[in-house]
Amino acid sequence: MLRFHAHWICALSNAEPALMVRKAFVLLAVSLAACAGVPQKEFEVYRSNFNTAKATAEDIILQAKLDAEQTAKLPANKDPVAERDRKLAERTAALDARLAALNLIAQYNAVLVALADGDDPAAVQSNLQNLSKGLSSFGSSKLTALVANAGPLAGMISQAVTIVDALIKQKKFRDATIQAQPAILGILHVLQEDADRIHAIQVQLVELRRDSDWNKVISLKKRLAKMANGYAKSSELDGVAGQYDKQIARIQPPPSEPTLFDLDYAPSGNTKATDAEIEVMKGMVDEVTRHVDSYNAFGDEIEAHGKAISQYKALLDSVTLSFNAMSAAESSPQFEAVTQQVVKQGLALRQAVLGYQEARHK
């Protein structure tokens, strides 16, 4: 850079410095016009998409860290304590690496922001004035004359310097975008792959809790069938069996085997159930109702998490698309379409995440 600037000074030392600088300025202006410039619009869309995806990704990864802790403590986990601790530490470190990767991309984006922002022309002017002052105090008659000649052109030189700065920054911006493409897209791809895994983990952790409701309903079915079938058929007993069937029909999603929860209602006793015995059986049906409600709520939680993950993946896709659009620096109709798609996905993701949070707190 110093060599470049020295070249300018040499040019100024010629007989017609003003002409030389004007020529240089014109050349630079032409060069600048020929360059596409920093793709500000594409960059802003990419950055906005990334920030939305980052906030969601952090929520999902932090939840996965809690899932890792929960897994280490599950009663079904028969690993020795040391092995559980080792796995937990390994999983926590892996998830922390994802958080670090997100922060690194944010840091990279901050560098792009710095490169996309032009220098303040006033600062450049100030530097130039300092240079003139420095040269004047040099005591060299040749250089003093040079500065005197250059003085009236200071504004023009300042503009030229600003243009060169802008060009350098544009080149750096472009280089940084092209060079980072494999790493950024690679990290986004890892996050995409993780999303399905995190969802599968979440589903099984919820299923473990949901199994408890399933097992209780099965157990109640057996007790109710055994008790009801021991009495003689009656309208009251039929009513209890009917209520049970209604509750079972509410199970969502229905079991893969439709007859799994069938009561096998076949009363074959000689005596009718007393009012008190009917009340006991109604109590069992009430208990079934509570477990079906809980079972379905867990189902809602799984479904909501699935929707949130699906939207999250779509948003990661959009970040990838918008990064590619920025790299290509094409302000095309396709890019406009991607932008609109991203806005929609951002809103859909927000709704999906809220839906998931609501389902969890039911």
Added chain:
Amino acid sequence: MSDGIRQTTEYYLAAIDGLHRYAASEPDDEKCEAAEAKISEYRLKIIEANFDDIVQRTDRLQTLMQDLQAVIANATRGGTVAGAIGNLTQIVSQAASAVAGSSAGTGDSAAGKQA
């Protein structure tokens, strides 16, 4: 979903479904409890397989992060023209001090060296 994980998940989910059916019709409570415990164990196997899949991708992630760090270092290295002018101003200032400290008439040659 990778084939390995898909197969593992499908295998355990099929086993869980079978155990659910078995427990629904099994009158022996102890056998039912054993089946329920097995279901929990299989669910844990699915969870573990998915965590393992995340962990095994971490090396690739860290390599990508190192690549990105290198890009960041490159992008922030070196100055602009304005920065170069600042550097030059400093050099000129140092040279001017040196000239002021030396005898008259040698300024031009010192200036030539600095320029």
